[in-house]
Amino acid sequence: MAKKQAEAKAIHGTGSEYWRRLLADCKRDKWLYLLLIPGLIYFIVFKYLPMFGIVIAFENYVPYSGVLGSQWVGLKWFEYFFKFPAWIDYLKNTLILSLMNIVLFFPAPIILALLLNEMMNLRYKKLLQTLLYVPHFISIVIVVSITFVMFGPSGIVYKLTERVLGHPINYMGSPDTFRWMIIGQTIWKETGWGTIIFLAALTNVDTQLYEAAMVDGAGRLRRLWHITLPAIRSTIVLMLILRMGSVLDTGYDHLILMANPLNRRVSQTLDVFVYQQGIQSGQFSYASAIGLMKSIISVSLVLASNKIAHMLGEQGLY
Amino acid sequence: MKKLVSLFLVLALALSVMSFATAEEPFEISILLPEFPADIDFVMDNNPVLEKIQELSGVKLNIQWGPNSTYGDILNTTLADKNPPMLIAATDARAPIIVNSARAGAFWDLTEAVKDEANYPYLAAGNDGVYNNIAVDGHVYGIYRSRAFPRGGIYYRCDIAKEAGIEKTPETLEELTALAEALAAYGKEHDAYALNMCSYTAGTVSVITVAFGAPNTWGVDENGDIYPAHKSPAYLEGLNWLRHLYEIGGIDPNFVQISTSDWDTIERNNKGYMRFDCLDNAHRQQEWFENNAGVEEQIFQTVGPLAKADGTISVWPQNAGFNGEILVTKSVSEADLPKVLKFLDWCNSSDGQTIINAGLEGLTYDVNDAGFRYVPEEKVEEYTKNSQMYHNNINQMGMGVPGNLENPKSDPTYGKKTQLRQRYEDLNAELAQYAVLNPCYPFVSETYTAFGSDLDTRINDAAAQYIAGMIDEDGLRAAWDEWAAMGGDQVTAEFNEAYHAAQN
Numbered sequence: 004m005a006k007k008q009a010e011a012k013a014i015h016g017t018g019s020e021y022w023r024r025l026l027a028d029c030k031r032d033k034w035l036y037l038l039l040i041p042g043l044i045y046f047i048v049f050k051y052l053p054m055f056g057i058v059i060a061f062e063n064y065v066p067y068s069g070v071l072g073s074q075w076v077g078l079k080w081f082e083y084f085f086k087f088p089a090w091i092d093y094l095k096n097t098l099i100l101s102l103m104n105i106v107l108f109f110p111a112p113i114i115l116a117l118l119l120n121e122m123m124n125l126r127y128k129k130l131l132q133t134l135l136y137v138p139h140f141i142s143i144v145i146v147v148s149i150t151f152v153m154f155g156p157s158g159i160v161y162k163l164t165e166r167v168l169g170h171p172i173n174y175m176g177s178p179d180t181f182r183w184m185i186i187g188q189t190i191w192k193e194t195g196w197g198t199i200i201f202l203a204a205l206t207n208v209d210t211q212l213y214e215a216a217m218v219d220g221a222g223r224l225r226r227l228w229h230i231t232l233p234a235i236r237s238t239i240v241l242m243l244i245l246r247m248g249s250v251l252d253t254g255y256d257h258l259i260l261m262a263n264p265l266n267r268r269v270s271q272t273l274d275v276f277v278y279q280q281g282i283q284s285g286q287f288s289y290a291s292a293i294g295l296m297k298s299i300i301s302v303s304l305v306l307a308s309n310k311i312a313h314m315l316g317e318q319g320l321y
Numbered sequence: 322m323k324k325l326v327s328l329f330l331v332l333a334l335a336l337s338v339m340s341f342a343t344a345e346e347p348f349e350i351s352i353l354l355p356e357f358p359a360d361i362d363f364v365m366d367n368n369p370v371l372e373k374i375q376e377l378s379g380v381k382l383n384i385q386w387g388p389n390s391t392y393g394d395i396l397n398t399t400l401a402d403k404n405p406p407m408l409i410a411a412t413d414a415r416a417p418i419i420v421n422s423a424r425a426g427a428f429w430d431l432t433e434a435v436k437d438e439a440n441y442p443y444l445a446a447g448n449d450g451v452y453n454n455i456a457v458d459g460h461v462y463g464i465y466r467s468r469a470f471p472r473g474g475i476y477y478r479c480d481i482a483k484e485a486g487i488e489k490t491p492e493t494l495e496e497l498t499a500l501a502e503a504l505a506a507y508g509k510e511h512d513a514y515a516l517n518m519c520s521y522t523a524g525t526v527s528v529i530t531v532a533f534g535a536p537n538t539w540g541v542d543e544n545g546d547i548y549p550a551h552k553s554p555a556y557l558e559g560l561n562w563l564r565h566l567y568e569i570g571g572i573d574p575n576f577v578q579i580s581t582s583d584w585d586t587i588e589r590n591n592k593g594y595m596r597f598d599c600l601d602n603a604h605r606q607q608e609w610f611e612n613n614a615g616v617e618e619q620i621f622q623t624v625g626p627l628a629k630a631d632g633t634i635s636v637w638p639q640n641a642g643f644n645g646e647i648l649v650t651k652s653v654s655e656a657d658l659p660k661v662l663k664f665l666d667w668c669n670s671s672d673g674q675t676i677i678n679a680g681l682e683g684l685t686y687d688v689n690d691a692g693f694r695y696v697p698e699e700k701v702e703e704y705t706k707n708s709q710m711y712h713n714n715i716n717q718m719g720m721g722v723p724g725n726l727e728n729p730k731s732d733p734t735y736g737k738k739t740q741l742r743q744r745y746e747d748l749n750a751e752l753a754q755y756a757v758l759n760p761c762y763p764f765v766s767e768t769y770t771a772f773g774s775d776l777d778t779r780i781n782d783a784a785a786q787y788i789a790g791m792i793d794e795d796g797l798r799a800a801w802d803e804w805a806a807m808g809g810d811q812v813t814a815e816f817n818e819a820y821h822a823a824q825n
Contacts, residue, residue, distance in 0.1 A: 063421075065424070066401040066403075067400070067422050067425045067651070068425045068426075086808070087807045087808045089807045151578075155578065173575075176578055263520060265782075265785065265786060267778065276775075279774060280774075281397075282397055282398070283394055284397075284417050285393075285400065286418075286771060287401070289771060
């Protein structure tokens, strides 16, 4: 590392103040910088080098011809995507699903973490926490299968609604229920796991604050509102900013498992389309172009929400 | 980005799997084949069938299996590899990746080889029209896997029909309607459905719409222009037929959620009485009932040509005489190409066809006094196990380009109590003359290559929703308009251009 810096210095020649100080820093903390190397290599090899593959989004990529040998087509695939109005549907489905996810699923782990935090019996709390983590480790394929068994035409929920309402609700094959089913499954599977980070933040709250508040006669709800929530506010904001980065990510495995001809109108999202084009139809360039577009939008969303967080006086991401 | 990483992983994996034969050992050929699920895993080592193939052809086979349900995905990732297997079975000769890779030179051009009677007599005996159908820009890149033509059709439970009061096999569409209605009424009392439908609706819809006179995927109008099948009034008639059957309770209301892998099971559980699919499934189902349910009389019947009200007949072919092709990739060096072609030629010979399609005598079949292959009743279990372990999906590399040269042939009266197998061969010959062909099959449309799967899905989904009563005729027409706006019109224009160019 130090040698590299020296080389850089030699190249730049002028030997500015900046480089000299960096070099001195490196020498002083050389062991710390050594620790950094494996992580750096990981990021270069697995995150930065593959990025060069983005060029296939501008080519008519045929695996046999390779990245360098394929024909350069410029923005053709981007034009293709916008040529027919289907993309509006995909974008709409993606955004609605994401919005529902943020509104309905995002607060769920926070509420659950607050509830857990209020529990007095430590032993029971630990047991409950462990049980709540279990769904996270169940494969989405199994979750969907369980849903089919319960909500499908011969399932208990289906039969029960039929008896109560007098007519059945086609949970698994209707565009009206599709999104709710997806959100419901996500909440069931991930809420428990999502509490971890908030519970960790809650352990940092100074207990003296609670005691002082109690002396002043604050009830449980007041303490929650004036002490607990402000304490984890920055964590919530941080999580929300990170979540903004994946607004366009709906994942495809979950949706493909739940999709069928009757609900395709709402189940077709950008991620599903990318999967269909790339892996199922072998249109690697087309899929990459859409993926690239998605990434650009996601990065801008993160930057924008970080800015907003700063404006609201929060620390934000950086 | 995720996709790229996975591509790299596939590449690394495939490279590590690849092995190259040395001079002393028999020439090794790697091949990718689709695998249909079986109870027992296929055995690669000490496999008598593979050993026999090696003995007869002088080639060592290294088979890589791709599960059929995700075979398209596997094909795409395999072709993304710099060193794919030498031979690849492509189940769809028109898939974008196949067309693009062929144009980029990923496969050997076999146009001359399939005409070379001196060196490859069996390959050269193939049908030129079919070779033309799988060609890309006039070049043949693979050996087609021939299939019985037209194969598509209708079969039903004749024992149930008899109980429901219908003895005669339908010969007109009107009689088919009467049969379906009778089966629906009977099914209502027995917790079953007249027509067995599942999430794969395209086949069912095609059988009935073409029977009503709609074109097969694309039609040619009186001006000689190409138009999509759903623009034909007969297509709507066919959909209405299904919608009516759905309304009277003849179709499972949840058919779209039924997986194709449960399709057979529904019939075996007596929950579905009629199916619009492949005709040969009728005798397979009959044989299943004979072997597993102790059925002795004929309970399945296949339906022949159906006359419309005006007396004309049209039949949907399930295939165009073939099902995909075997491609030779550039993993084969130019020097080795004749060896690989020689092997493919051998596969089409009498020896090759017999072992690929049927396995080995004494292992998967016996030969009866009349000189036919059959499985004795007491050995059914043993031979089924053997064929899953040693033979199973090897038949996926069967091409049968020069026609059936199996020796011995399978017993046409196999399954003793049924003549369904024989009837299948006879019906195919009869139905073939009424088969409606897709005029656009040999052409490639750029827009269809990019958006085809999405466009097809729109048409199929709209049909399923219309049948299930979720949308009315206006909704259906709106979905078709949407199809046109989403690229359907563009595809039509491109096919028209290619079609007119070929006509001149």
